[in-house]
Amino acid sequence: MPLLPGSGLLDDVEHAVAEARGTGYPVMLKATSGGGGIGLTPCADEAELRQAFGRVRRLAEANFGAAGVYLERFVARARHVEVQVFGDGAGGVVGLGDRDCSVQRRNQKIVEEAPAPDLPDDVRARMHRTALDLCAAVAYRSAGTVEFVYDVDRRDFAFLEVNTRLQVEHPVTEAVTGLDLVALMLRLARGETALPDPPAIRGHAVEARVYAEDPVLDHRPSPAWSPAPSSPRACGWTAGSRPG
Known part of the structure; x- marks a missing residue:
C-alpha cells in the first residue's frame, strides 16, 4: 500500500x-x-x-x-477520498465508486460527495485499483471503505485506513450507483455470494450532516435549541434543553 x-x-x-x-x-x-x-x-x-x-x-x-x-x-493541501468496496469473502471484490469527504470540522466529516469531484482520471483509476487489490488480498467480506489522503500538490495519494463496516455516507454511493448496500449485505449474510457488476456512475450526490454547537460555550457540542426569547442565551445552543 x-x-x-x-x-x-x-x-x-x-x-x-x-x-x-x-x-x-x-x-x-x-x-x-x-x-x-x-x-x-x-x-x-x-x-x-x-x-x-x-x-x-x-x-x-x-x-x-x-x-x-x-x-x-504533513500534507498541507490534502483531500480525504475514499473508495466504496464490496467483497464476497473469497477474494472477489467489486468497486462501487468513490466519495470526497474533505469538508470537515474538528476532524469529523460534514459534507460527503459522490463521485469525488475534480479528481484526475489517472489518480482515480490507481486509487480504485489499490483499494481492490488490498481487499482481495485479505479476502474481504461485506461492505467496506478504503480511505486515502490525496496530496493535491504532488498529485499522489497514500493509504489511511479501512472502515470495515457500512458508513453513514453510504447513501450518496447508493444514489449514484443505484445499488442498495444494506440489501447486498443481508444477501451475503444469508449465503448469496454473487457480487454485483461494477456499476456505472450516474449523476452526483451530496450528503451534509448537522454540526450542532453552542457558540456561547466556546462552540461545545450541543443537542438542542433553546428558543425562549427571555433567555440571555436565546441565540445559542443550550445543552440538555428540549426544542420548543
Missing part, C-alpha cells in the same frame, strides 16, 4: 526529533490508537514537535489506553 513517509512507534521525544529530521518538516504527530482526530497534531518545526509530543501521548493514554505515537509527513 502507498504510505506517507514517516516513522514507526516512537520511544520518546528525542526519537521523534530524530525521525522528523529524516522525514522533513512539517510533520503530523499521531496516536497509534487514535480515533476522531484525537491527538492529531501538525508540527511545523522541532520546537512544536517537542511541545506536542508529551500532550499527544497523554491524550492517547487517556482516551484509548495506549500511549503509542508515530509521525508522518
Whole structure:
C-alpha cells in the first residue's frame, strides 16, 4: 500500500526529533490508537514537535489506553477520498465508486460527495485499483471503505485506513450507483455470494450532516435549541434543553 513517509512507534521525544529530521518538516504527530482526530497534531518545526509530543501521548493514554505515537509527513493541501468496496469473502471484490469527504470540522466529516469531484482520471483509476487489490488480498467480506489522503500538490495519494463496516455516507454511493448496500449485505449474510457488476456512475450526490454547537460555550457540542426569547442565551445552543 502507498504510505506517507514517516516513522514507526516512537520511544520518546528525542526519537521523534530524530525521525522528523529524516522525514522533513512539517510533520503530523499521531496516536497509534487514535480515533476522531484525537491527538492529531501538525508540527511545523522541532520546537512544536517537542511541545506536542508529551500532550499527544497523554491524550492517547487517556482516551484509548495506549500511549503509542508515530509521525508522518504533513500534507498541507490534502483531500480525504475514499473508495466504496464490496467483497464476497473469497477474494472477489467489486468497486462501487468513490466519495470526497474533505469538508470537515474538528476532524469529523460534514459534507460527503459522490463521485469525488475534480479528481484526475489517472489518480482515480490507481486509487480504485489499490483499494481492490488490498481487499482481495485479505479476502474481504461485506461492505467496506478504503480511505486515502490525496496530496493535491504532488498529485499522489497514500493509504489511511479501512472502515470495515457500512458508513453513514453510504447513501450518496447508493444514489449514484443505484445499488442498495444494506440489501447486498443481508444477501451475503444469508449465503448469496454473487457480487454485483461494477456499476456505472450516474449523476452526483451530496450528503451534509448537522454540526450542532453552542457558540456561547466556546462552540461545545450541543443537542438542542433553546428558543425562549427571555433567555440571555436565546441565540445559542443550550445543552440538555428540549426544542420548543
